[in-house]
Amino acid sequence: MSTTTQLLPATPADEALPPRNTAWRRFRRHRLAMLGAAIILILVLGSYAGPYLIPYNDTYIDIMQRFAPPFSGAHVLGTDELGRDMLARLMMGGRISLAVGFTAMLISMVIGISVGAIAGYYGGVVGSALMRFVDAVLCFPTIFLLLALAALIDPGVTSITLLIAATAWMDVARIVEGQIRALRERDFAVAAEALGASDRYIVFRELVPNAVAPIVVAATLNVAKAILLESYVSFLGYGIQPPVPSWGNMLNNAQIYLTSAPWLAILPGLLITLAVTSFNFLGDGLRDALDPRMESH
Amino acid sequence: MEAGSGDILLEVEKLAIRFRTHGGESAAVSDVSFCLKRGETLAMVGESGSGKSVTSLALMRLLPKAPLCTVSGSVRLRGKDGGMLDVLSLPESRMRAVRGDNVSMVFQEPMTSLNPVQTIGAQITETIRLHRPMGRRAADEEAVRLLDLVGIPAARQRLTAYPHQLSGGMRQRAMIAMALSCEPSVLIADEPTTALDVTIQAQILDLLRRLQEQTGMAVIFITHNLGVVAEIADRVMVMYAGRVVEQADVVPLFRQPLMPYTQGLLRSVPRLDLAGRRTGALSAIRGNVPDPRRPPPGCAFHPRCDFFVGGRCDVQAPALDVTSDDRQVRCLRWSEIAA
Amino acid sequence: MSAILEVENLRKWFPVGGGLFGRGQKQVKALDGVSFTVKPGEILSVVGESGSGKTTLGRTVLRLAEPTGGAIRFEGQDITTLSRRALRPLRRRMQLVFQDPFASLNPRMSVERIVAAPLIIQGGISRAGRQERVAEMLQLVGLQPHHAERHPHELSGGQRQRVGIARALIMNPSFLVADEPVSALDVSIQAQVVNLLLELKERLGLTILFIAHDLAVVGHISDRIAVMYLGRVVELAEAGTLFRDPRHPYTEALFSAAPIPDPTLRRERVILQGDIPSPIDPPSGCAFRTRCRHALPACAAAVPPLREVGPGHFSACIRDDITLQASVSTP
Ligand SMILES: Nc1ncnc2c1ncn2[C@@H]1O[C@H](COP(=O)(O)OP(=O)(O)OP(=O)(O)O)[C@@H](O)[C@H]1O
Ligand SMILES: Nc1ncnc2c1ncn2[C@@H]1O[C@H](COP(=O)(O)OP(=O)(O)OP(=O)(O)O)[C@@H](O)[C@H]1O
Ligand code: SF4
Ligand SMILES: [Mg+2]
Ligand SMILES: [Mg+2]
Numbered sequence: 001m002s003t004t005t006q007l008l009p010a011t012p013a014d015e016a017l018p019p020r021n022t023a024w025r026r027f028r029r030h031r032l033a034m035l036g037a038a039i040i041l042i043l044v045l046g047s048y049a050g051p052y053l054i055p056y057n058d059t060y061i062d063i064m065q066r067f068a069p070p071f072s073g074a075h076v077l078g079t080d081e082l083g084r085d086m087l088a089r090l091m092m093g094g095r096i097s098l099a100v101g102f103t104a105m106l107i108s109m110v111i112g113i114s115v116g117a118i119a120g121y122y123g124g125v126v127g128s129a130l131m132r133f134v135d136a137v138l139c140f141p142t143i144f145l146l147l148a149l150a151a152l153i154d155p156g157v158t159s160i161t162l163l164i165a166a167t168a169w170m171d172v173a174r175i176v177e178g179q180i181r182a183l184r185e186r187d188f189a190v191a192a193e194a195l196g197a198s199d200r201y202i203v204f205r206e207l208v209p210n211a212v213a214p215i216v217v218a219a220t221l222n223v224a225k226a227i228l229l230e231s232y233v234s235f236l237g238y239g240i241q242p243p244v245p246s247w248g249n250m251l252n253n254a255q256i257y258l259t260s261a262p263w264l265a266i267l268p269g270l271l272i273t274l275a276v277t278s279f280n281f282l283g284d285g286l287r288d289a290l291d292p293r294m295e296s297h
Numbered sequence: 298m299e300a301g302s303g304d305i306l307l308e309v310e311k312l313a314i315r316f317r318t319h320g321g322e323s324a325a326v327s328d329v330s331f332c333l334k335r336g337e338t339l340a341m342v343g344e345s346g347s348g349k350s351v352t353s354l355a356l357m358r359l360l361p362k363a364p365l366c367t368v369s370g371s372v373r374l375r376g377k378d379g380g381m382l383d384v385l386s387l388p389e390s391r392m393r394a395v396r397g398d399n400v401s402m403v404f405q406e407p408m409t410s411l412n413p414v415q416t417i418g419a420q421i422t423e424t425i426r427l428h429r430p431m432g433r434r435a436a437d438e439e440a441v442r443l444l445d446l447v448g449i450p451a452a453r454q455r456l457t458a459y460p461h462q463l464s465g466g467m468r469q470r471a472m473i474a475m476a477l478s479c480e481p482s483v484l485i486a487d488e489p490t491t492a493l494d495v496t497i498q499a500q501i502l503d504l505l506r507r508l509q510e511q512t513g514m515a516v517i518f519i520t521h522n523l524g525v526v527a528e529i530a531d532r533v534m535v536m537y538a539g540r541v542v543e544q545a546d547v548v549p550l551f552r553q554p555l556m557p558y559t560q561g562l563l564r565s566v567p568r569l570d571l572a573g574r575r576t577g578a579l580s581a582i583r584g585n586v587p588d589p590r591r592p593p594p595g596c597a598f599h600p601r602c603d604f605f606v607g608g609r610c611d612v613q614a615p616a617l618d619v620t621s622d623d624r625q626v627r628c629l630r631w632s633e634i635a636a
Numbered sequence: 637m638s639a640i641l642e643v644e645n646l647r648k649w650f651p652v653g654g655g656l657f658g659r660g661q662k663q664v665k666a667l668d669g670v671s672f673t674v675k676p677g678e679i680l681s682v683v684g685e686s687g688s689g690k691t692t693l694g695r696t697v698l699r700l701a702e703p704t705g706g707a708i709r710f711e712g713q714d715i716t717t718l719s720r721r722a723l724r725p726l727r728r729r730m731q732l733v734f735q736d737p738f739a740s741l742n743p744r745m746s747v748e749r750i751v752a753a754p755l756i757i758q759g760g761i762s763r764a765g766r767q768e769r770v771a772e773m774l775q776l777v778g779l780q781p782h783h784a785e786r787h788p789h790e791l792s793g794g795q796r797q798r799v800g801i802a803r804a805l806i807m808n809p810s811f812l813v814a815d816e817p818v819s820a821l822d823v824s825i826q827a828q829v830v831n832l833l834l835e836l837k838e839r840l841g842l843t844i845l846f847i848a849h850d851l852a853v854v855g856h857i858s859d860r861i862a863v864m865y866l867g868r869v870v871e872l873a874e875a876g877t878l879f880r881d882p883r884h885p886y887t888e889a890l891f892s893a894a895p896i897p898d899p900t901l902r903r904e905r906v907i908l909q910g911d912i913p914s915p916i917d918p919p920s921g922c923a924f925r926t927r928c929r930h931a932l933p934a935c936a937a938a939v940p941p942l943r944e945v946g947p948g949h950f951s952a953c954i955r956d957d958i959t960l961q962a963s964v965s966t967p
Contacts (some may be wrong), residue, residue, distance in 0.1 A: 187740035194700055195754045209744040244748035344822040418804060457757035464911040494685040496908040500891035503907055520822055524895030528902060547899045565827035569894050569963055581827035585792045
């Protein structure tokens with residue numbers, strides 16, 4: 001059976017296509033999101049490359065140089081109550097805070113996408129049971145849950161990351177569940193089934209890629225949320241334990257020196273705000289850029 | 298169809314519509330001219346995106362406002378006093394009265410143009426009272442009369458029904474009733490039967506024909522179904538890529554289409570009356586409908602045309618020629634082709 | 637010649653409404669006892685109004701919807717209750733083309749990826765082999781090689797439908813269900829796709845279950861035609877016979893309502909009164925009797941069975957004593 005013969009007059013070569021990458025172009029138009037992305041890039045680079053570029057170690061204690069204010073001497077951003085260099089500490093703290101944020105996001109995404117996809121695809125009893133569970137967990141105030149859990153276990157970078165992830169996956173599950181439930185009714189999902197595709201193929205190769213837009217947005221916002229949660233828990237003393245610095249426990253430390261050495265609180269506070277706002281801006285920009293309804297004609 | 302000039306209800310000349318979009322300015326419709334006589338049905342046919350809906354919306358002045366969309370040319374509509382109204386320059390307040398009173402419209406998907414949370418009765422009486430000084434009671438009676446007229450059984454009970462409680466065909470009837478409430482002299486029907494089944498479509502076509510006989514209104518009927526055109530039209534206007542490419546009375550158009558696109562279109566539809574006698578392949582028009590935002594140069598149909606001549610058709614944009622028997626055709630080679 | 641598909645008393649009911657634990661639940665009888673066979677190499681068309689169960693029929697025979705009852709035999713094998721895993725190898729031989737060419741193509745995938753999907757899913761072919769097959773298929777359906785990198789939204793409706801057809805044909809199926817493959821297309825493009833399907837049938841010996849509501853297209857393409865009304869087949873015959881000698885009043889009405897593109901043929905129509913009844917509470921007896929101009933009291937008594945009224949011609953109407961309007965005059 002020869003199938004290579006052409007049965008129809010070919011469609012004529014079409015005119016030039018509109019430029020691709022419209023999502024990137026839309027994103028670039030979003031000023032705040034571009035700014036957010038730039039700030040995030042600087043924060044990441046600063047935290048990871050920065051410590052190699054400055055002459056101070058974040059744990060080096062210089063008793064002679066306690067409470068040096070910023071821009072007053074060799075320490076550009078001043079020193080803390082033990083004479084440790086603030087810039088170095090902020091950089092190392094950034095490593096921890098950002099790493100916790102990203103890792104917690106990744107874990108929460110994996111859990112959220114899996115739960116959401118299973119619930120959305122299978123629906124029925126399994127689906128509603130899963131989603132009711134998600135709703136129940138969501139009803140719990142996050143901070144409360146986090147503090148309760150943190151009080152029970154030994155705080156550390158790994159455990160805090162896992163805890164944050166455990167409180168952040170439900171939103172993702174909800175978003176993904178809704179998307180998958182709508183998508184699985186679409187003809188292209190039926191088409192895949194008609195080709196003999198397995199459930200896993202249909203969910204992860206056909207459906208989930210169509211939900212990337214909301215997933216990416218949720219991921220970005222989750223990083224912001226995780227950074228904030230980490231700071232919050234550490235600030236309350238249940239999170240990352242000194243001497244390992246994180247923006248949150250630096251803030252906690254700074255409380256008693258609020259009037260005498262305000263920069264100890266202002267600097268980490270500023271960075272937390274900056275990071276969280278930047279991720280939120282980035283999320284907004286991605287939401288607009290990835291929304292197919294914004295497709296310009 | 299002999300008629301004095303007083304019988305002309307609508308005159309459209311050199312209508313052009315441009316949209317401003319992200320990609321820049323684009324011409325959706327250009328150089329559209331036609332006129333419509335009392336009691337006449339003009340069918341507007343063409344592929345998706347050829348500008349049928351946009352043209353009809355321009356007649357109703359329902360397109361987006363100035364910077365987004367610019368309309369030029371002239372649209373003249375006979376008012377109830379017998380004088381001609383210049384639709385494109387009427388103030389908005391006057392235009393609101395003209396809509397419904399002189400010209401009204403029925404859309405393809407009745408569900409999207411009916412208010413889902415208001416009863417059919419409320420929507421019809423509201424339209425009636427907007428245009429005619431009438432008490433609630435009287436308007437209700439009038440609504441019942443209209444629903445009766447369009448063949449909705451148990452009309453009085455239906456007044457309290459919501460749109461979703463009616464079938465597609467009934468909703469379309471309700472839309473027609475609403476459009477007729479002020480006895481407009483021109484009714485524009487934009488694919489009123491496309492979403493309906495053939496048996497329901499037959500009911501609606503029959504209804505429109507009867508109403509037209511009774512009231513003498515003129516109808517502009519937009520469709521892409523040539524069967525429907527043959528069924529109801531007096532005159533046919535074929536659109537391609539935003540331009541009128543052929544205009545003629547229905548019988549001559551079907552008997553001897555002049556423009557190659559019309560010819561191809563008529564050849565490519567299978568005929569039910571020849572059904573079951575396998576007649577081989579249909580003669581399809583090759584290629585694709587052009588992107589209306591980037592029409593090909595010269596004659597917009599040239600990439601798909603069998604009579605295409607390089608250096609002519611792809612260079613010179615053909616004008617709308619008027620033939621000796623008062624047909625209009627836009628093709629550089631129509632007289633050679635016809636010979 | 638043995639049948640490629642045999643459908644026996646097929647039923648598909650959808651539960652609707654009803655509270656918790658299905659109290660007060662009703663059934664939409666989308667298919668209520670459908671039987672027919674499809675012979676190898678033929679095009680059997682299914683026509684009927686919206687909601688008559690055409691799409692449900694197409695999906696159920698491919699086991700994309702679970703039948704409520706009845707039997708489906710594909711190439712002699714009973715597939716009514718086969719598991720998804722057991723169906724998988726059969727899917728190479730039975731395929732589906734959708735009505736909406738846009739909705740049935742994954743918007744995130746390139747044409748190449750979409751057309752290659754069956755090969756990826758069924759496995760056993762190298763990447764290079766896949767590419768080659770895809771190129772062959774694109775050429776077969778009249779697409780250019782450069783279309784392979786496009787995404788569905790960068791194609792016209794006709795081109796998208798060709799992609800859908802290429803995907804359905806890449807595994808060399810023997811049986812194709814085409815669910816209104818031209819309804820969403822522009823008139824001038826419809827003919828291209830109809831011609832393509834006819835050519836495929838001729839050259840590849842493809843068997844097609846063609847679902848449509850445009851009678852003219854159906855008349856042009858079919859060998860045999862099944863007319864459906866409210867989940868049942870009411871008439872089944874050779875295409876020529878059906879148009880010349882319809883035996884069910886619904887077929888007559890359907891033909892009569894179809895507009896003919898010839899203004900000199902405006903004719904007296906049989907215009908059906910009323911709407912298609914709700915499939916939740918279909919009328920008793922013959923479901924068509926509420927709109928039928930030939931109905932008798934006896935029509936309400938029992939569901940008329942599909943009886944053979946001529947060679948290979950079946951009709952489900954109890955009245956043998958009426959002459960119906962033909963759609964075409966006898967030549
Ligand atoms: N509001 C708008 N803004 C920009 N472009 C528009 C707008 N409305 C219509 N157009 C463009 O104008 C052209 C004509 O559209 P129109 O709706 O009149 O087509 P049509 O002939 O009615 O097609 P169909 O048969 O699909 O209804 C199209 O290219 C369309 O994209
Ligand atoms: N998933 C479902 N759940 C409930 N009812 C359904 C479902 N799918 C179809 N139905 C019902 O089954 C009946 C038959 O539907 P089907 O889509 O098969 O009709 P069709 O003949 O293909 O119509 P159309 O011409 O509009 O495509 C309809 O009444 C429909 O409402
Ligand atoms: S102008 Fe040329 S290309 Fe256009 S229809 Fe006439 S012959 Fe064909
Ligand atoms: Mg339109
Ligand atoms: Mg269907």
